[in-house]
Amino acid sequence: MMQLTTREQSGVLVVSVSGRIDHASSEEFTRLLEPLLINCRQGQPALLLDFSGVAYISSAGLRVLMMASRQSKAQQGSFAIAALTPLVQEVFTISRFNLIVPCYTSVDTACKVLGQ
Amino acid sequence: MKQVIFWGTRGSLPTAPTGQVIREKIIAALAAANGRSFRNRDALEQFVGGLPFTVNNTFGGNSSCVEIVTDGPDHLVCDMGSGARPLGQSKIARYGTPNPQTYHIFISHLHWDHLMGFPFFAPMYIPGNHIVIHGCHQQLEEAVRMQMRAPCFPVDYSQAGARIDFDLMTPDLPHEIDGVRVTPKLQLHTGDSYGYRFDSAEKSVVYSTDSEHKLDDLASFDSFARFFAKADLVIFDAMYSLAEATSVKADWGHSSNVVGVELCQAAAAKRLALFHHEPAHDDAQLFRLFEESIRFEQITRGDRPPLDIVSAYDGLTINL
Ligand SMILES: [Zn+2]
Numbered sequence: 277m278m279q280l281t282t283r284e285q286s287g288v289l290v291v292s293v294s295g296r297i298d299h300a301s302s303e304e305f306t307r308l309l310e311p312l313l314i315n316c317r318q319g320q321p322a323l324l325l326d327f328s329g330v331a332y333i334s335s336a337g338l339r340v341l342m343m344a345s346r347q348s349k350a351q352q353g354s355f356a357i358a359a360l361t362p363l364v365q366e367v368f369t370i371s372r373f374n375l376i377v378p379c380y381t382s383v384d385t386a387c388k389v390l391g392q
Numbered sequence: 393m394k395q396v397i398f399w400g401t402r403g404s405l406p407t408a409p410t411g412q413v414i415r416e417k418i419i420a421a422l423a424a425a426n427g428r429s430f431r432n433r434d435a436l437e438q439f440v441g442g443l444p445f446t447v448n449n450t451f452g453g454n455s456s457c458v459e460i461v462t463d464g465p466d467h468l469v470c471d472m473g474s475g476a477r478p479l480g481q482s483k484i485a486r487y488g489t490p491n492p493q494t495y496h497i498f499i500s501h502l503h504w505d506h507l508m509g510f511p512f513f514a515p516m517y518i519p520g521n522h523i524v525i526h527g528c529h530q531q532l533e534e535a536v537r538m539q540m541r542a543p544c545f546p547v548d549y550s551q552a553g554a555r556i557d558f559d560l561m562t563p564d565l566p567h568e569i570d571g572v573r574v575t576p577k578l579q580l581h582t583g584d585s586y587g588y589r590f591d592s593a594e595k596s597v598v599y600s601t602d603s604e605h606k607l608d609d610l611a612s613f614d615s616f617a618r619f620f621a622k623a624d625l626v627i628f629d630a631m632y633s634l635a636e637a638t639s640v641k642a643d644w645g646h647s648s649n650v651v652g653v654e655l656c657q658a659a660a661a662k663r664l665a666l667f668h669h670e671p672a673h674d675d676a677q678l679f680r681l682f683e684e685s686i687r688f689e690q691i692t693r694g695d696r697p698p699l700d701i702v703s704a705y706d707g708l709t710i711n712l
């Protein structure tokens with residue numbers, strides 16, 4: 277069961293994601309993100325996914341992130357991911373998703389950029 | 393089935409290395425030699441053999457053509473891209489003329505990069521040979537004839553010396569051909585394409601190129617995992633990165649190394665061959681994609697047995 281917990285840091289909505297985002301859980305991941313993405317628009321706090329608790333992400337999970345990034349862009353909101361574990365970071369590099377979804381090394385770094 | 397021989401591995405358009413590419417390889421080889429001298433040809437061969445693949449070889453540039461060597465008397469070939477020319481020459485060299493042979497050719501789809509080698513496939517001009525072109529597209533015969541007709545080509549289709557038959561196959565239905573069970577499967581590609589699964593008593597090979605996989609279509613993922621199930625070799629369209637295939641090049645009809653690995657893992661396939669290489673990629677880029685695919689398999693393997701990964705190149709022979 278995937279869990280998302282939200283908190284606020286420096287005016288950014290930080291959402292901790294944990295577990296495995298594989299083909300089986302990607303639909304659930306989409307459902308859980310949906311209400312958060314609706315508010316990811318101009319004039320609203322940036323939405324940042326804290327990925328430090330994510331051990332694995334499959335291509336289906338990566339697609340959910342791309343769709344989220346796309347939706348937030350269309351709404352002129354800001355969406356990013358931070359604190360990827362080394363293995364998940366490698367998956368982002370190999371799939372080239374690091375080029376299409378904004379990634380930050382840590383939540384603090386991301387909040388400094390997005391919180392303004 | 394004994395072997396798979398790759399005669400053409402490039403996607404979309406035959407791609408020749410430029411003079412600059414060859415220069416770079418010579419410079420890299422000379423730098424590695426570092427002033428050494430070599431007693432004879434054997435010593436040179438040994439040194440060159442030890443150089444990295446990107447220096448002593450190339451992925452090559454002929455478009456899709458893959459031979460499956462069976463235990464039977466006939467020849468099985470997937471697609472007639474420009475790799476069909478060297479394939480035909482090797483058959484003539486081996487069997488001479490006249491020496492009637494039967495060729496079964498399985499056409500994934502009618503895009504030009506998969507058909508353009510047929511007019512250069514020498515066995516088709518030699519009386520006594522029998523060529524059966526198998527496929528699932530209604531316009532199969534028309535497409536093959538069309539490219540050998542003025543003003544597209546100087547030699548008309550009617551000049552073929554071999555007997556040529558067409559066999560329209562039914563997707564999902566196994567067909568017995570030369571002791572091999574061949575099952576086509578519909579794939580997502582403009583104008584449709586078909587993958588082929590070849591099963592003999594001992595071995596299974598899947599040829600699945602020009603096939604896009606939509607990441608949110610889990611039913612399709614499962615059906616391809618079944619199509620690839622426990623295959624000894626899956627030849628897979630890995631033309632783009634996953635990000636390209638899902639964003640800027642979505643709906644262009646191709647897939648990625650990442651999806652190839654995931655499907656083979658779900659299918660418990662033994663070996664994956666990356667195929668249909670992007671013409672814009674040079675040897676260094678293709679080799680990097682190959683190494684990244686190996687790494688991706690390692691970090692996502694979990695408890696599964698390892699999946700062997702190769703990146704197909706023109707001239708590669710895989711023993712099954
Ligand atoms: Zn193609």
Ligand SMILES: [Zn+2]
Nearest residue numbers: 501503581602
């Ligand atoms: Zn095509």
